[in-house]
Amino acid sequence: MKKLIVLLCGVLVAQLVLAVIVFVSGEEYGAYEAEEKLLVFDVTAVDRIQIENGSSSVVLTKQADKWVLPELDDFPADQHNVVQLLDKLAAMKKGWPVATTSGASRRFKVDEDEFERKLTLSTKENTLGQLFIGDSPGFRKVHVRNSGDAEVFAVDFNTWEASADAGDWIDKRILAFSAEKLLQVEMPDFVLRREDDEMQLADLTNQEEVNRQAIQTLVNNLSGLQIDSLLDEKDKPGSSTDEADFKLKVTLDPDETLTYYFFKQPSEEPYFLLKRSDFEDYFKIAEFHVNAIKQTTRDKLLVNAAEDVSGDMVDDESLNPEVELLD
Structure with a gap:
């Protein structure tokens, strides 16, 4: 009986040690997930965005602090949507990798040759960041991979927010006025x-x-x-x-x-x-x-x-008693 009690105590201690290890590693992962950015770039420095979907692409450029569409004769882009895209990309954080091997990128459609979207952020001189967006593992989630890295992550994003169609980026309120x-x-x-x-x-x-x-x-x-x-x-x-x-x-x-x-x-x-x-x-x-x-x-x-003041209908004949009704 005494040996059994010692054995059970040993098992309990092992379980406690394992629980502490899991807890500590979970805390470390949480800190990692909250701090490390997927893309590191200065939003204000970006003056060119290229979005590709494999069959078509769109380019947005910044001119005098306004985003325009060169392929549409510099027609104004929707400034809010462009800034919102950049802010979301800048805010993306790494979680635990879904995959870490180079072969997995094709499976999740974040490969150099097979992707849902390819986003390139740049200045006139340098590329600031490049991101591959792949398939969706769930509601408002997509797989992504930073160019040059093998790790694939799942982040909060909607693929339609990175359309490769110029028509989706035009300022549809261009005719509005106060x-x-x-x-x-x-x-x-x-x-x-x-x-x-x-x-x-x-x-x-x-x-x-x-x-x-x-x-x-x-x-x-x-x-x-x-x-x-x-x-x-x-x-x-x-x-x-x-x-x-x-x-x-x-x-x-x-x-x-x-x-x-x-x-x-x-x-x-x-x-x-x-x-x-x-x-x-x-x-x-x-x-x-x-x-x-x-x-x-x-x-x-x-x-x-x-109609009278109260909103009730008034008899048309009472408005002009001399009008004769036609048969």
Whole structure:
């Protein structure tokens, strides 16, 4: 019995020692994971980003502190999305390697010749970092490998955040402006002007009352108009702006009036083309965005005259008792 007790005590001591070892190594790993960066670079120093997916690639360059797309004639990129990508890359930390052999890189699609994405960060003179992004081991996770290293890690990232399509990087809010700057809107059947810090119908009569919510909706639709994409040069319409299906003018200050020319596309295409007077480019705009503006008429900017103050409908006959109903 005494030997059995000694043996059990020995087993218990061994288990305690093993638990301490695991605990200590876990603490060391945790510190390692929290401190060591996957890529070490200065975000502010990067002025060129190249993203490849094996079949296509996109380059973004910084010009005068603004990111642009050289292949689209230096069209402005979405500054927020570019900065967000760089910040995420700079914040990536190493965890425990998923694999450490050179042969594993192909299996996880982070190989020099087989990858989901290849990101190269550089200045005009030097490469600051290169990262291979591979397949996904789970939700919002991807396998990655730093160029020159054999270790493969799993990090928090979405592959779509590193698109290799230039169209995904354009600034889709390039046409937006501050609603407070709006001085006048000229639509086909009405004009809105800013009076006493409010947009007002230019020819409002004493018997009419404007619908403030409808006016604000129109202002929001105009000031926040987003493009879907740029039109390829080869697809530009041959028609002149005089043949636009719909046009309007927006005045932002006394010396800045912008004209919008909308061209409806064939019925199977759910978008309009837009040419704005301050851009050479043609933009694709979703049809429902344009219709929200186009279908705004003068009548829709007025409070319904057939409703009393409480909102109840009034009998049309009581408004004009001399009107005779037709059979």
